[in-house]
Amino acid sequence: MKILFVDDDDSIRDLFVLVLDNIFDQVQIVECTSGNNAIRRLQESSEYDLIISDFNMPNGTGSDLYDFILTEKIKTPFVLFTTESHQSISSIFPKFHSRENLDAQLAKNFDRKLFRSFVIEFVSKMVPGWGHLASQDQVPATEINYSKVRLPYFWRFNTTLCDVYLRLSDSGSKYIKIFNQGDNYSRSDIDRFATKLNVSNQKFLYINSKDYDRFSTSFYQTPFLIFDKEKILGQQEDVIVTTQAIIQEIAQSAGISSTAIKLSDESVNEIVKIVENDDFKLKLSSILKRVREQKDYLYDHSYLLSCVAAAICLHMDWTYKETIRKLSYAAIFHDITLDDPILAKVDNLDLEVLRKFPKEKIRKYQKHPQEIADMVREARVFPPGVDTIILQHHENAEGNGFPHQISPLKLYPLVAVFIIAHDFINRLYEVDFDNGKYESIIAAFQKRYNTGHFKKPMEALKKMYSSS
Numbered sequence: 027m028k029i030l031f032v033d034d035d036d037s038i039r040d041l042f043v044l045v046l047d048n049i050f051d052q053v054q055i056v057e058c059t060s061g062n063n064a065i066r067r068l069q070e071s072s073e074y075d076l077i078i079s080d081f082n083m084p085n086g087t088g089s090d091l092y093d094f095i096l097t098e099k100i101k102t103p104f105v106l107f108t109t110e111s112h113q114s115i116s117s118i119f120p121k122f123h124s125r126e127n128l129d130a131q132l133a134k135n136f137d138r139k140l141f142r143s144f145v146i147e148f149v150s151k152m153v154p155g156w157g158h159l160a161s162q163d164q165v166p167a168t169e170i171n172y173s174k175v176r177l178p179y180f181w182r183f184n185t186t187l188c189d190v191y192l193r194l195s196d197s198g199s200k201y202i203k204i205f206n207q208g209d210n211y212s213r214s215d216i217d218r219f220a221t222k223l224n225v226s227n228q229k230f231l232y233i234n235s236k237d238y239d240r241f242s243t244s245f246y247q248t249p250f251l252i253f254d255k256e257k258i259l260g261q262q263e264d265v266i267v268t269t270q271a272i273i274q275e276i277a278q279s280a281g282i283s284s285t286a287i288k289l290s291d292e293s294v295n296e297i298v299k300i301v302e303n304d305d306f307k308l309k310l311s312s313i314l315k316r317v318r319e320q321k322d323y324l325y326d327h328s329y330l331l332s333c334v335a336a337a338i339c340l341h342m343d344w345t346y347k348e349t350i351r352k353l354s355y356a357a358i359f360h361d362i363t364l365d366d367p368i369l370a371k372v373d374n375l376d377l378e379v380l381r382k383f384p385k386e387k388i389r390k391y392q393k394h395p396q397e398i399a400d401m402v403r404e405a406r407v408f409p410p411g412v413d414t415i416i417l418q419h420h421e422n423a424e425g426n427g428f429p430h431q432i433s434p435l436k437l438y439p440l441v442a443v444f445i446i447a448h449d450f451i452n453r454l455y456e457v458d459f460d461n462g463k464y465e466s467i468i469a470a471f472q473k474r475y476n477t478g479h480f481k482k483p484m485e486a487l488k489k490m491y492s493s494s
């Protein structure tokens with residue numbers, strides 16, 4: 027069963043995705059925060075068994091999505107899940123119900139039981155091959171005591187408010203407790219379980235059904251997992267890098283949602299505080315070393331990028347706070363749809379390493395600057411220019427980057443800072459942050475970055491390392 031679930035409200039998606047996970051034994055749910063986002067997903071592939079969509083959303087309403095479904099003659103059953111009444115829908119959205127028997131409307135409230143029985147009835151009638159679902163309108167025997175929770179869901183938090191279990195085998199009914207109520211856990215704890223689960227093809231952890239009922243009835247206010255910043259031990263940057271991992275996870279499952287935006291604001295404020303500190307220029311190399319020890323390129327390089335780009339700006343005497351903020355937002359989001367650190371490190375489409383990936387992943391990679399720039403622009407909350415930095419972050423000094431092979435003279439000036447900082451960080455990874463190799467990196471960079479908007483930031487980078 028593959029479901030497209032579209033709603034701009036994070037808590038609505040959180041609540042009902044959990045319900046959907048527990049209706050079907052095997053289910054893949056793709057979440058979107060807007061009609062336009064959902065249209066993009068359908069353009070990639072229209073092979074869904076069910077679409078559930080809100081009506082009122084910024085950046086493409088449920089009716090825009092429905093129009094697309096009509097135009098493309100997509101035959102997937104569609105549930106309009108909205109607080110609008112039937113009466114108002116028929117006046118503001120008269121086209122709805124034009125596909126006989128494939129469309130339905132469900133009143134949106136927080137009643138999870140009602141949602142569950144509606145979906146079961148609708149799917150058993152409308153989705154070919156699912157007629158049996160109605161007769162099994164009960165939780166499968168093995169799941170009576172335990173409810174499924176998708177693994178990535180745990181990444182966003184670090185403290186559990188109830189016991190958490192691991193199922194010992196795909197079909198087994200044995201569960202072992204892995205976290206006690208109140209336990210703190212880290213991303214790496216969850217990744218450890220993920221490795222175990224991948225072996226057996228499961229993608230869920232479990233909580234007691236009693237807890238599931240208790241939390242999901244009041245889920246809106248009381249999720250059973252929380253993100254407690256106080257519980258992250260270590261440096262300020264651990265919080266930023268952990269937050270980056272959470273933003274990345276949210277964006278990959280649901281685009282740039284309001285939670286992702288809120289977390290990015292918090293990170294950017296933290297980064298600006300670090301940069302504004304008097305000894306930031308002196309501390310930069312120790313920041314690089316500390317973060318690099320965490321060794322998760324995807325998250326770490328985004329944070330390092332904010333720091334190096336900010337340091338370059340300071341050495342050019344660009345101390346305007348808004349500039350640092352723009353670069354930091356761009357750093358947080360620039361690779362947000364990529365889930366593979368090896369792919370994220372690639373900066374040239376001709377590289378041999380690309381060929382090892384499946385075609386679909388390569389296509390996603392080629393599109394990521396454009397796709398993420400669109401998402402950021404549509405969110406309409408980020409400072410102007412952030413989308414352009416993201417769009418151009420794989421252009422280069424030779425004018426043969428992607429997606430647009432822009433000549434270095436025509437690039438957005440701020441992106442030159444970003445590109446140099448990004449390239450520099452990649453080289454640092456290559457030499458394993460060995461101080462002794464910095465000089466040769468800078469020498470090679472001086473040859474590469476000697477045109478247009480690259481000249482000034484290049485001088486600044488050189489100054490940074492001759493003064494340290």
Ligand SMILES: [Fe+2]
Binds near residue numbers: 448
């Ligand atoms: Fe990157």
Ligand SMILES: [Fe+2]
Binds near residue numbers: 360361370394419
């Ligand atoms: Fe990238």
